[in-house]
Amino acid sequence: MIHRSSPYSEAARDGMHNACLQKSLRNLQARYGKGALDIWQSLPDPGLRHRVKARRMQTLAHLDQLLALLAEGVEAQGGQVYFAATAEDANRYVRDLARKHGVRRVVKGKSMLSAEIGIDAVLAADGIEVIETDLGEFIVQIAGSSASHIIAPCIHMDRQQIGRLFADRLGIPYSDDPPTLTRAARKALREKMLTADMGLTGCNLACAETGQISLVSNEGNIRMATTMPKLHVALMGMERIAATLDDQRQLLQLLTRGAALQKLSTYVSFLGGPRREGDPDGPEAFHLVIIDNGRSRILADPDFREVLACIRCGACLNICPVYGRIGGHAYHSPYSGPIGAVITPLLQGINRHADLCRGETLYGACRDICPVDNDLPRMLAALRHKLAYGDPAWQVRPHNRLEALGFALWQRSISNSWIYEMLLRVVRALQRPFVNPQGVLDPLPGLKGGWTEGRDLPPLAAVSFRERWRTTLGRGRAQVPARSHKEQHHDA
Amino acid sequence: MSRPTTVTLFIQCLVDALFPEVGEAMVRIFDRLAIPLTYPENQTCCGQPAYTCGYRHEAASAARRFIDLFEQAEVIVCPSGSCVAMVRHHYPELLKHDPVMHQRALAVGSKTFELSEYLADVLGLTDLGATFPGAATYHDSCHLARTLGIREQPRRLLRHVRQLQLVEMANSDTCCGFGGAFSTNYPEISVALVDDKIDHIVESGAETVVGCDAGCLMNIRGRMTRRGIDIRVMHLAQVLAGGERV
Numbered sequence: 077m078i079h080r081s082s083p084y085s086e087a088a089r090d091g092m093h094n095a096c097l098q099k100s101l102r103n104l105q106a107r108y109g110k111g112a113l114d115i116w117q118s119l120p121d122p123g124l125r126h127r128v129k130a131r132r133m134q135t136l137a138h139l140d141q142l143l144a145l146l147a148e149g150v151e152a153q154g155g156q157v158y159f160a161a162t163a164e165d166a167n168r169y170v171r172d173l174a175r176k177h178g179v180r181r182v183v184k185g186k187s188m189l190s191a192e193i194g195i196d197a198v199l200a201a202d203g204i205e206v207i208e209t210d211l212g213e214f215i216v217q218i219a220g221s222s223a224s225h226i227i228a229p230c231i232h233m234d235r236q237q238i239g240r241l242f243a244d245r246l247g248i249p250y251s252d253d254p255p256t257l258t259r260a261a262r263k264a265l266r267e268k269m270l271t272a273d274m275g276l277t278g279c280n281l282a283c284a285e286t287g288q289i290s291l292v293s294n295e296g297n298i299r300m301a302t303t304m305p306k307l308h309v310a311l312m313g314m315e316r317i318a319a320t321l322d323d324q325r326q327l328l329q330l331l332t333r334g335a336a337l338q339k340l341s342t343y344v345s346f347l348g349g350p351r352r353e354g355d356p357d358g359p360e361a362f363h364l365v366i367i368d369n370g371r372s373r374i375l376a377d378p379d380f381r382e383v384l385a386c387i388r389c390g391a392c393l394n395i396c397p398v399y400g401r402i403g404g405h406a407y408h409s410p411y412s413g414p415i416g417a418v419i420t421p422l423l424q425g426i427n428r429h430a431d432l433c434r435g436e437t438l439y440g441a442c443r444d445i446c447p448v449d450n451d452l453p454r455m456l457a458a459l460r461h462k463l464a465y466g467d468p469a470w471q472v473r474p475h476n477r478l479e480a481l482g483f484a485l486w487q488r489s490i491s492n493s494w495i496y497e498m499l500l501r502v503v504r505a506l507q508r509p510f511v512n513p514q515g516v517l518d519p520l521p522g523l524k525g526g527w528t529e530g531r532d533l534p535p536l537a538a539v540s541f542r543e544r545w546r547t548t549l550g551r552g553r554a555q556v557p558a559r560s561h562k563e564q565h566h567d568a
Numbered sequence: 569m570s571r572p573t574t575v576t577l578f579i580q581c582l583v584d585a586l587f588p589e590v591g592e593a594m595v596r597i598f599d600r601l602a603i604p605l606t607y608p609e610n611q612t613c614c615g616q617p618a619y620t621c622g623y624r625h626e627a628a629s630a631a632r633r634f635i636d637l638f639e640q641a642e643v644i645v646c647p648s649g650s651c652v653a654m655v656r657h658h659y660p661e662l663l664k665h666d667p668v669m670h671q672r673a674l675a676v677g678s679k680t681f682e683l684s685e686y687l688a689d690v691l692g693l694t695d696l697g698a699t700f701p702g703a704a705t706y707h708d709s710c711h712l713a714r715t716l717g718i719r720e721q722p723r724r725l726l727r728h729v730r731q732l733q734l735v736e737m738a739n740s741d742t743c744c745g746f747g748g749a750f751s752t753n754y755p756e757i758s759v760a761l762v763d764d765k766i767d768h769i770v771e772s773g774a775e776t777v778v779g780c781d782a783g784c785l786m787n788i789r790g791r792m793t794r795r796g797i798d799i800r801v802m803h804l805a806q807v808l809a810g811g812e813r814v
Contacts, residue, residue, distance in 0.1 A: 085754065085757075088754070089756055092756065092760050397742055398761070401757060434749075434753060435757070436747070437758075438620065439714070439743035440710055440715060441743075444714065460620070462622070464621065464624070465622075465623075465625075479621070480623070483618050483621065483626045486618065487618065487623075489612075490612040490613045491612075491629065491630075496612045496613075516793065525752075526752035527752050530755060530759035530794060531759065531762070531787065532791075532794050534587075534786065534789075534790070535586075536585050537588045541588035542579075542584055546609065549595050550607060
């Protein structure tokens with residue numbers, strides 16, 4: 077059993093045995109998963125999601141022009157734009173900026189992309205202190221852990237654990253009272269904000285028409301991180317753009333509903349350049365880093381293009397039964413849950429993340445809950461197709477040659493009903509010694525061991541349906557002229 | 569819609585080999601309705617396991633074979649939501665590069681129905697005259713509920729079964745954790761999911777859990793007996809036919 081010792085299965089097991097995580101995930105899914113579905117079902121405009129998706133796909137089809145327009149707009153407002161082809165390219169640009177401005181301390185807004193490119197380690201290597209200011213991200217950062225949910229990073233920790241962590245790392249007396257803990261974090265973070273040289277954020281959604289990026293938050297920390305330091309750098313995935321202000325408005329409303337059942341988040345910031353004459357605050361310099369890092373390849377593949385429509389609301393995590401059991405760390409990526417299972421292999425390697433492609437039931441609730449109507453199960457099936465045979469265009473090797481051989485033989489056996497029936501009879505004869513008095517099979521070694529470890533497996537029936545039809549059920553029925561099928565092998 | 573002269577039975581491999589009583593129950597239902605039946609004896613597997621694991625050449629080969637075998641049928645009825653979803657939705661996708669086969673796939677898909685869908689929607693039946701005593705809860709299988717959108721039809725049929733009290737479990741449409749090869753590739757996750765499902769079944773107070781896909785039922789029952797829980801697990805066809813254990 078190759079999979080049972082994989083990092084995915086190991087981390088999944090840890091997640092399933094983490095009582096605190098299990099409790100949090102149940103609450104999360106009961107509230108936010110069901111809540112988002114209810115919102116979509118009661119939208120006054122039921123066609124909204126489909127229309128927004130269509131606009132999103134249209135936007136992606138004209139992405140080059142829209143990004144150019146965005147860059148023009150930002151530059152016209154005095155900001156600077158850098159297009160980074162890779163994570164390394166983006167990291168180098170930000171590090172060089174930090175060096176140029178003599179940055180010693182960076183305060184961050186919550187950004188999955190910053191984790192994707194690994195900027196923190198690059199800045200830390202330069203001796204720069206990097207501090208997360210989103211409360212959840214701050215907690216996982218000082219815990220030396222990583223986010224386990226796109227929107228709720230520290231969902232794997234409870235307030236007792238956070239209380240002990242704060243007592244240890246912030247030097248406050250132990251408390252598990254949320255307001256006390258929040259105040260302690262706020263005090264620690266305020267000091268960092270006031271003395272930071274750079275604010276580093278993501279970008280929820282840019283708007284080509286206005287030349288601005290937008291950031292949504294509920295804590296207000298992003299406002300401070302983007303206005304107090306003299307330098308603001310925003311990292312943006314190249315697909316996170318709306319053509320018009322109206323598109324952007326609709327998308328932001330879907331984002332906050334999908335993420336937190338909110339009509340609008342507490343704060344929505346629109347930013348596009350450094351402070352202007354007469355502005356009460358704002359950075360002296362604004363840099364927008366637009367990052368590809370594998371997205372162009374996704375854009376070029378019609379099977380996967382739609383995944384770029386994703387606005388990272390995290391709603392699919394709140395409904396997925398697999399995520400709901402194993403938690404986010406099993407995905408070994410900043411992107412967990414169903415969206416992570418599709419985007420992580422596409423960005424980081426399909427073979428490397430084969431378990432993510434194969435470790436779902438193709439249940440389909442992620443499709444129902446997606447605000448932009450993404451068909452994640454379809455894309456998971458397409459990823460498995462690549463793993464089955466390999467695909468040079470994506471540098472994918474066949475994942476499991478034994479399995480491939482198995483399916484080739486299976487195809488032969490189902491192509492001829494005589495062979496098929498013979499095989500069933502052979503299995504029926506072979507299984508006899510394993511059928512126990514309860515009428516189920518004893519735990520089996522090998523392939524079916526995965527099943528019998530936790531579940532009983534029924535044996536093949538003594539008389540199959542086709543045999544029953546032939547001997548009794550089908551007897552005496554009027555003959556219906558049916559086209560006789562020539563037994564032959566169809567080669568695909 | 570007027571009744572067709574003949575229903576062609578599509579008895580998926582799992583029912584053929586492991587749960588032939590489900591196929592027999594289906595035969596009894598149609599016999600009671602005096603609907604003529606035929607069963608192409610050359611049928612094997614629709615190809616879903618290969619499709620789900622990514623082996624599309626093998627799945628397409630199964631699709632071509634199925635279409636050859638079944639395309640003369642007036643209507644095709646199958647006791648499985650996932651096999652019907654395979655034929656109706658994935659066959660045209662698998663064969664999209666061959667315009668002739670694609671059309672043939674669409675034609676076969678349009679006359680392939682899941683059992684409850686056929687009884688409730690096509691024949692417009694609600695009461696099949698069945699009797700089955702006790703409280704029963706219904707498990708929505710993924711492809712039936714989400715791909716085919718069939719949620720009400722099985723419930724409507726169950727509500728008209730005499731002496732049967734339909735009780736809803738929490739999260740009836742959450743996956744049972746079967747997922748085909750998923751259940752053997754990731755057994756611990758799969759068992760965790762079916763445990764959740766079983767807990768909800770137990771909490772519902774039902775004495776019987778009814779479903780429309782043998783894969784889910786095998787998974788649920790296999791875990792229940794291992795946990796020592798004595799709740800009957802039955803296919804809808806068996807309840808509608810009168811009722812015996814899966």
